[in-house]
Amino acid sequence: MQVTNFLRHHFRHFNAAALIDAADGYNKHLADGGKMMITLAGAMSTAELGIQLAELIRQDKVQIISCTGANLEEDIFNLVAHDFYERVPHYRDLTAADEHELLKRHMNRVTDTCIPEEEAMRRIEHTVLKHWEKADQAGESYFPHEFFYQILKSGDLEQYYQIDPKHSWMLAAAEKNLPIICPGWEDSTLGNIYAGHVISGDIKNVHTMKTGIQYMMYLADWYTNTATEESKVGFFQIGGGIAGDFPICVVPMLHQDLQRHDVPLWGYFCQISDSTTSYGSYSGAVPNEKITWGKLGEKTPKFIIESDATIVAPLVFAIVLGQ
DSSP states (O other): OHHHHHHHHHOOSHHHHHHHHHHHHHHHHHHTTOEEEEEEOTTTTTTTTHHHHHHHHHTTSOSEEEEOHHHHHHHHHHHHHGGGOEEOTTGGGOOHHHHHHHHHTTEEEETTEEEEIIIIIIHHHHHHHHHHHHHHHHTOOBOHHHHHHHHHHHTTTGGGOOSOGGGOHHHHHHHHTOOEEOTTTTSSHHHHHHHHHHHHTSSSOGGGBOOHHHHHHHHHHHHHHHOOSSSOEEEEEESOHHHHHHHHTHHHIIIIISOOTTSOOOSEEEEEEOOOOOTTOSTTOOGGGGGGGTSSOTTSOEEEEESOHHHHHHHHHHHHTTO
């Protein structure tokens, strides 16, 4: 409880106090019998949020995850190529020529961290392609996260592990067969690679990979079967974008498009964002705006922490985990 005790003593005002309130709200929601969705935008896997997210999964403090394709794959990249990553703490000083040198070395930069193409992306491509082709030839189709679960459970990648496996949130999710929603997976490195293999003819049926529409249908079934007035589903959003906006819309879709008026609203909402409220910005929208869309209710516990998620999320999770 050392981290939690420190935070409770020092984090008393402004965004610091909002962090405490959000964490306490998270714990209360679970204690009251609720479930929790966590959404991951940005590059949270490259930021190694998996160190704590994996433990949240193991302790049943998150029941479903929505993430971008980048976060799905980058946790696996980190798992198998961590020792080849390079940190660039002076990234703000890089010139265009410096960036070109990184390109020539096949080091793909995410802020202060370079992901090695050969050891991460190509290594995964070699393995995942076998699973894509096998499904394609059998006339089967799976979601992006299901292909990853197949690979992780097969043990094909174990020889390459370069971090403690308990720090991989995808491994923890695979072990529990955790539901994952990955909207817009096509906008990812492996999404581009998949498109290339369809174009080249290695994959005959583009629908071997299930689509975002099917993800919404999958989420609609999960939410309908999970959310009750006694056990509502909470929404813990890291960043904004499609990872958050896509899944939160399942509630108004069920209400307005399917006319299922007995489906509960989201039972808790928290967003960590460094985006300011502006014209048309989803990432910067305050929680009350979601009331007008039928996503949240007037009395839904709502929290917003305006700060860097790589700093804030681990502290919230520390409180939730009782660290």
